[in-house]
Amino acid sequence: MATQVIHPQATPIALPSTGPAEAPAVSFLGSSTTASVNIEAKAPFSSIQALFDHLHAHPDDVAKLNATYPRRGVIKTAALHKGESDQKFTIDLSSMRNSRIPEALRQSLDPHGLGEVLDFFDAISAQYVPVILSSLSLLAGTDLSAAHTSYNMNYRLCDYNPNTAAPESSNGCGAHTDYGTFSIIFQDGKPGLELEETPGTWVPVPGDATVVLTGWCAVILSGGRISAAKHRVRRVPGVRRLSAVLFVAPDLDVKLKPIDDSQPIKAFSDTIMRGDLDVETFKDVMGKRWRYREGNEEIDNADSLSQDNEIENMVWG
Numbered sequence: 199m200a201t202q203v204i205h206p207q208a209t210p211i212a213l214p215s216t217g218p219a220e221a222p223a224v225s226f227l228g229s230s231t232t233a234s235v236n237i238e239a240k241a242p243f244s245s246i247q248a249l250f251d252h253l254h255a256h257p258d259d260v261a262k263l264n265a266t267y268p269r270r271g272v273i274k275t276a277a278l279h280k281g282e283s284d285q286k287f288t289i290d291l292s293s294m295r296n297s298r299i300p301e302a303l304r305q306s307l308d309p310h311g312l313g314e315v316l317d318f319f320d321a322i323s324a325q326y327v328p329v330i331l332s333s334l335s336l337l338a339g340t341d342l343s344a345a346h347t348s349y350n351m352n353y354r355l356c357d358y359n360p361n362t363a364a365p366e367s368s369n370g371c372g373a374h375t376d377y378g379t380f381s382i383i384f385q386d387g388k389p390g391l392e393l394e395e396t397p398g399t400w401v402p403v404p405g406d407a408t409v410v411l412t413g414w415c416a417v418i419l420s421g422g423r424i425s426a427a428k429h430r431v432r433r434v435p436g437v438r439r440l441s442a443v444l445f446v447a448p449d450l451d452v453k454l455k456p457i458d459d460s461q462p463i464k465a466f467s468d469t470i471m472r473g474d475l476d477v478e479t480f481k482d483v484m485g486k487r488w489r490y491r492e493g494n495e496e497i498d499n500a501d502s503l504s505q506d507n508e509i510e511n512m513v514w515g
């Protein structure tokens with residue numbers, strides 16, 4: 199199946215697959231603002247499952263992995279004891295793997311799938327990130343590549359595993375919009391991912407589709423020409439679902455304002471138009487929300503922080 203770049207103004211359209219031998223194809227569909235990118239690669243789900251299974255059974259290796267990023271940890275297991283949070287396990291691997299996972303640890307986890315997982319993400323980012331950035335630059339009407347020189351990426355694995363605090367809960371991943379420029383979601387064939395087409399209307403994404411979703415940074419840098427896709431994952435009780443997500447964001451020091459700031463097609467807040475918000479600060483604000491939703495951070499006014507409204511106010515004013 200062709201990969202779909204989805205953002206809410208256009209109905210997602212899949213182009214016929216053109217076969218693995220061809221270079222990644224990016225094309226625009228008629229007058230719509232949807233681009234299609236063919237990503238033939240499949241994520242190595244047997245390695246991903248092996249890695250999760252190994253880590254679920256070996257707390258000593260979890261501890262070693264988490265020690266490489268003590269601030270937040272690498273593998274998140276809050277769902278084991280929090281039934282209200284997203285009922286999933288995640289592994290977040292920095293794209294800068296050499297600075298994060300010591301070689302000896304990497305080698306010890308390679309036979310359990312880590313090596314294949316990192317190689318997969320590295321290959322995907324080299325092959326597809328530039329082409330997707332150019333395709334989004336056309337949608338944005340401005341060149342996005344100068345804001346993405348350091349490839350600020352996160353490689354995330356998700357295990358929607360029935361073995362959590364709330365086995366019957368359908369909440370795999372609560373409704374949210376990714377903070378960065380775009381995310382590529384690889385799925386293991388199981389349904390569950392849904393997109394909000396219009397407020398309150400959720401449309402399932404086929405479980406075997408690879409999708410590219412735009413995020414908040416794309417909205418702002420494009421002056422509103424790109425919109426962000428709100429999405430969530432519903433869990434089917436008793437069914438395990440795995441996904442692999444490559445998040446791409448602008449460099450941390452980029453000021454989040456329309457690149458071509460004489461021409462925004464939507465009214466942004468004064469904070470945005472002045473260029474007062476950089477990517478690192480925005481990620482911090484957004485991070486509090488996703489960590490709360492995922493059960494990895496306690497916060498005081500949880501009600502407002504669980505919503506995207508505050509972000510909307512910050513962006514639109």
Ligand SMILES: O=C(O)CCC(=O)C(=O)O
Nearest residue numbers: 356371383391431441443
């Ligand atoms: O697991 C998925 O399919 C999507 C996960 C997701 O949206 C996220 O981690 O931001």
Ligand SMILES: [Fe+2]
Nearest residue numbers: 374375376429
């Ligand atoms: Fe997401």
